[in-house]
Amino acid sequence: MNDYRGKRVILTGGLGFIGSNLAIRLVEAGAGVTIIDSSVPGCGANLFNIAPIASAINVIDSCIGDVERFTSALKDADAVFNLAGEISHSRSMEDPERDLYLNTVTQLRFLLACRANCPGARILYASTRQIYGKPVYLPVDEKHPVQPIDFNGVHKCAATQYHLLLARRGDLDCRVLRLSNVYGPRMALHLPQQGFLGVYIARALTGEPILVYGGGEQLRDPVHVDDVVEAFLRAGLAPDMEPRVFNVGGPHPLTLSEIAAAAARQSGRSPIHHLPFPESLTRMDIGSYVTDLTRMQRELAWAPGIEFEDGLRSTLAYYRGNSDRYLGFTKHPERPAAVRLEYPASTQ
Numbered sequence: 001m002n003d004y005r006g007k008r009v010i011l012t013g014g015l016g017f018i019g020s021n022l023a024i025r026l027v028e029a030g031a032g033v034t035i036i037d038s039s040v041p042g043c044g045a046n047l048f049n050i051a052p053i054a055s056a057i058n059v060i061d062s063c064i065g066d067v068e069r070f071t072s073a074l075k076d077a078d079a080v081f082n083l084a085g086e087i088s089h090s091r092s093m094e095d096p097e098r099d100l101y102l103n104t105v106t107q108l109r110f111l112l113a114c115r116a117n118c119p120g121a122r123i124l125y126a127s128t129r130q131i132y133g134k135p136v137y138l139p140v141d142e143k144h145p146v147q148p149i150d151f152n153g154v155h156k157c158a159a160t161q162y163h164l165l166l167a168r169r170g171d172l173d174c175r176v177l178r179l180s181n182v183y184g185p186r187m188a189l190h191l192p193q194q195g196f197l198g199v200y201i202a203r204a205l206t207g208e209p210i211l212v213y214g215g216g217e218q219l220r221d222p223v224h225v226d227d228v229v230e231a232f233l234r235a236g237l238a239p240d241m242e243p244r245v246f247n248v249g250g251p252h253p254l255t256l257s258e259i260a261a262a263a264a265r266q267s268g269r270s271p272i273h274h275l276p277f278p279e280s281l282t283r284m285d286i287g288s289y290v291t292d293l294t295r296m297q298r299e300l301a302w303a304p305g306i307e308f309e310d311g312l313r314s315t316l317a318y319y320r321g322n323s324d325r326y327l328g329f330t331k332h333p334e335r336p337a338a339v340r341l342e343y344p345a346s347t348q
């Protein structure tokens with residue numbers, strides 16, 4: 001990763017889970033890192049995430065849509081890791097316009113600012129497996145039909161297409177990584193809407209029961225954040241080439257029951273409770289998902305190296321050492337009040 005030494009890197013969403021882990025690796029590699037993050041309420045921003053590198057980076061407290069606040073920083077950029085976004089599927093169904101604003105309107109403004117100010121920079125966008133919806137075959141490769149089942153998937157799909165459109169036109173050099181379920185240090189464990197892995201980890205820490213809905217036989221392929229960071233770093237360095245879209249997932253499929261059992265085992269305290277599948281979740285259920293890693297392996301020589309049991313062990317150790325920074329609301333999860341952002345007139 002010496003190729004990042006001296007590079008000027010913009011990292012959107014860098015106060016959140018994946019972004020902060022990426023920021024730490026980039027600083028270790030010798031890059032000059034500028035984070036743009038507005039600490040959106042309900043997302044995973046946490047200043048403690050970047051504590052190890054706080055004195056080595058520049059943080060701009062701005063929405064990525066407020067482009068006039070960081071134009072000069074963009075002018076110097078060699079690479080842009082674009083991770084800002086809302087990840088909650090359920091919240092996107094409760095407040096679709098909020099998700100639209102965070103995942104499309106601001107993304108479009110940001111990309112147009114990149115085109116104007118750093119057209120030569122490599123842009124890496126964090127997309128999601130969610131855009132594939134309920135898989136029609138496994139493992140899911142990049143040619144799988146795109147048929148999202150929630151607004152978050154639709155909006156992440158639109159933002160993906162903005163990146164690919166500007167790349168096809170020759171305006172920007174974009175790459176897109178579609179991530180499976182990511183876990184590891186620096187997740188927002190107090191936000192249950194961010195996904196079941198964070199909830200399982202939080203409960204394993206507190207000793208509360210780990211809940212499995214239905215038979216728990218759906219497959220997932222959890223991928224450790226260190227592997228995801230490595231995938232981003234490689235995609236940032238790869239020579240100019242097609243294809244531009246890559247699926248990123250974990251080393252092995254596991255059933256939800258197996259994931260819950262691993263969390264309970266490593267907790268040593270949490271029992272597993274089996275509950276009927278809640279009616280409210282059935283329309284959000286994608287069944288099983290497993291990533292086809294062929295393209296990542298072939299084009300970027302990347303494969304996930306961290307087995308789930310090992311990754312979970314080190315993840316729990318991180319949170320045990322910093323529980324006051326991540327577990328504040330776990331016992332009585334509070335749903336943050338719906339955020340009312342100021343929408344531009346054209347989207348109201």
Ligand SMILES: NC(=O)c1ccc[n+]([C@@H]2O[C@H](COP(=O)([O-])OP(=O)(O)OC[C@H]3O[C@@H](n4cnc5c(N)ncnc54)[C@H](O)[C@@H]3O)[C@@H](O)[C@H]2O)c1
Pocket residue numbers: 012013014015016017018019036037038039040043044045046062063064065082083084085086087102106126127128129156178179180181182183188195
């Ligand atoms: N965590 C996963 O399992 C997962 C899976 C698939 C895709 N992704 C994608 O990876 C990216 C990072 O996810 P994460 O898990 O780190 O989420 P996170 O919530 O921990 O971090 C997202 C960060 O983006 C910031 N942000 C959001 N909208 C912004 C805006 N308009 N302007 C400035 N800052 C903004 C938030 O304040 C937060 O710090 C997201 O784009 C997400 O869709 C994550």
